[in-house]
Amino acid sequence: MSKPKSSRNKKEKEVPIELGFLEEDDPSHSYKLRSAFFPSKFGGLPAWLDLKNIPTATDVKCGVCDQPGKFLLQVYAPMETEDSFHRTLFLFVCPNKRCCVERNSNKNLVVLRSQLRQLNDFYSDQAPDEKDKTLGELSPISFGVTMCHVCGIKSTQSCSKCGIIYYCGKDHQKLDWSGGHKDKCESANKETLSAAPVETFCYKEHALVIDTEVIPKQKEKTEKERLDDFEKLVSEGQAGTLDDTAQTADMLEAASLKSDKAFNKFKKRVAYHQDQVLRYDRKGSPLWVSADKTIEIKDVPPCPYCKGARVFEFQIMPQLLNYVGDDSILGDLDWGTLAVYTCEKNCADDGPSYKQEFIWQQDFKADEKDND
Numbered sequence: 001m002s003k004p005k006s007s008r009n010k011k012e013k014e015v016p017i018e019l020g021f022l023e024e025d026d027p028s029h030s031y032k033l034r035s036a037f038f039p040s041k042f043g044g045l046p047a048w049l050d051l052k053n054i055p056t057a058t059d060v061k062c063g064v065c066d067q068p069g070k071f072l073l074q075v076y077a078p079m080e081t082e083d084s085f086h087r088t089l090f091l092f093v094c095p096n097k098r099c100c101v102e103r104n105s106n107k108n109l110v111v112l113r114s115q116l117r118q119l120n121d122f123y124s125d126q127a128p129d130e131k132d133k134t135l136g137e138l139s140p141i142s143f144g145v146t147m148c149h150v151c152g153i154k155s156t157q158s159c160s161k162c163g164i165i166y167y168c169g170k171d172h173q174k175l176d177w178s179g180g181h182k183d184k185c186e187s188a189n190k191e192t193l194s195a196a197p198v199e200t201f202c203y204k205e206h207a208l209v210i211d212t213e214v215i216p217k218q219k220e221k222t223e224k225e226r227l228d229d230f231e232k233l234v235s236e237g238q239a240g241t242l243d244d245t246a247q248t249a250d251m252l253e254a255a256s257l258k259s260d261k262a263f264n265k266f267k268k269r270v271a272y273h274q275d276q277v278l279r280y281d282r283k284g285s286p287l288w289v290s291a292d293k294t295i296e297i298k299d300v301p302p303c304p305y306c307k308g309a310r311v312f313e314f315q316i317m318p319q320l321l322n323y324v325g326d327d328s329i330l331g332d333l334d335w336g337t338l339a340v341y342t343c344e345k346n347c348a349d350d351g352p353s354y355k356q357e358f359i360w361q362q363d364f365k366a367d368e369k370d371n372d
Contacts, residue, residue: 017213020075020278020314022206022323031136033207036128038086042073042277042323044205045152045197049088049114051122051140053353054147056154057168062094063107068151068168069094072324073208075278075314079115083348086123087115089340089357091316095324095333104293106361111340112354141195150176152197161185164193175201203324208278215272260365262291270317277320282313283344288362289318289336295360297341303355306347310358315339318364336364 022042025033033039035047048054057068069092078087094100094108118125122143128135140147140154148155148168155166159173162185167173177185179200184193199205266289270276279287288294300310316338324333341358 015281015284017284018210018280019213019273019276020208020210020280021273021275022277022320023209025205025207030205031133032130033205034136034138036123036135036138037130038076038078038088038128040074040076040208040210042206042208042320043071043203044199045202046071046074046090047088048140048152049086049116050353051138052143052145054140054145054154055090055112055354057148059112059352059354059356060092060110060153062096062099062110064099064102065094065096067094067096067171068092068148068153069108069110071151071202073278073316073320075208075280077280077282077313079346081346082117084115084346085118086120087113087346089113089313089342090354091338091340091359093333097332100332100334103363104361106359109338109359109361111342111357111359113342113346113357114354115346115348139196146195147197148172149181149195149197150201159185162193164195166195206323210280213273213279215269260290260292262288262294263365266290275319277317277323278314279317280314282342283311286312286315286337286339290362290365292365293362295339300341300360301358303343303345303347303357305351305355306343306345308343308345308347310341311344313340313342334363336362338362 020040031037033041033044033047035049035051037047038049039047041047046054060069061067062069072091072093074088074090076086076088078085090112092110092112096108099108116122122138146155146158146166147153149165150172151168153168155168157167157169157173159165159167159181165176165181165185167176266287269287286294297312302308303310316335318336321334339360339362341360343355343357347355
């Protein structure tokens with residue numbers, strides 16, 4: 001799996017934008033989505049980077065209901081600096097209905113950054129052997145850390161009956177008991193119980209594959225020429241037969257000249273790779289879905305640990321909602337795009353091992369969502 005480019009220097013040649021696509025993993029290769037292989041992935045349990053100082057419920061709590069967020073995805077994005085030889089960003093979301101009702105709100109979202117030097121307490125300084133399945137067994141449990149059986153975050157509250165399983169709080173304990181732990185716990189054979197978290201309540205795990213964005217070269221047409229082309233197809237009754245993505249993107253933009261230009265740009269750009277779920281462009285700019293509810297880089301809060309500036313790093317696309325199941329189908333979890341900003345210096349000395357970064361949610365305008 002290729003990794004996102006580490007940085008962008010505006011004085012140098014433009015760095016291509018990297019796109020993320022989800023790929024359902026072969027179960028026999030699922031071990032490659034564990035910590036020792038530094039994965040980028042969606043769903044499942046977090047593959048923590050620092051295995052001793054993993055986040056607690058407080059670190060990932062929703063700003064609305066105070067419950068721990070649900071792990072959404074992680075992006076492995078190392079930098080060419082000593083302190084961030086390994087570097088992963090983790091995103092959590094609270095899908096509870098009352099936490100999702102406020103539009104353009106980031107209160108139910110949490111982003112954490114973790115990084116390590118090449119020489120560290122957990123991994124070899126050499127690349128992992130991708131054929132070694134035993135590496136997939138490396139986890140916080142290997143270092144004596146107890147984890148919530150439901151969500152995989154640090155926990156100290158054990159089941160009062162079996163003393164083997166741990167939970168981050170009463171809500172996840174109730175969830176696990178209703179999911180079958182109560183029967184297992186009360187059975188005579190407790191040897192079948194494992195302290196390792198399970199993925200029963202997680203989003204279905206997929207590998208996040210990174211590839212460079214390629215935009216086909218074509219002769220540029222003026223807006224009037226594109227609008228004329230579209231109107232001609234409409235008059236001939238052929239507007240619904242467009243199947244060339246580049247041509248479709250042009251027509252969509254031309255047909256919506258009076259609407260939000262940012263939305264037109266978004267649709268045209270995404271039309272080239274319609275299944276992208278992530279765009280990585282560190283020190284670049286987000287591809288906004290609308291001209292409304294954007295954020296200027298000067299308004300992004302500074303890093304709370306080193307007080308330095310933050311830069312844009314990547315954004316989550318609305319296509320990812322196709323993979324969150326009932327959380328989206330029921331109409332609760334929704335977004336136009338989620339833009340993530342991180343400490344420009346990748347500060348390492350101050351604060352916790354998993355440092356909170358900034359995320360901005362932009363929703364579609366009502367008319368845009370209806371037409372998307």
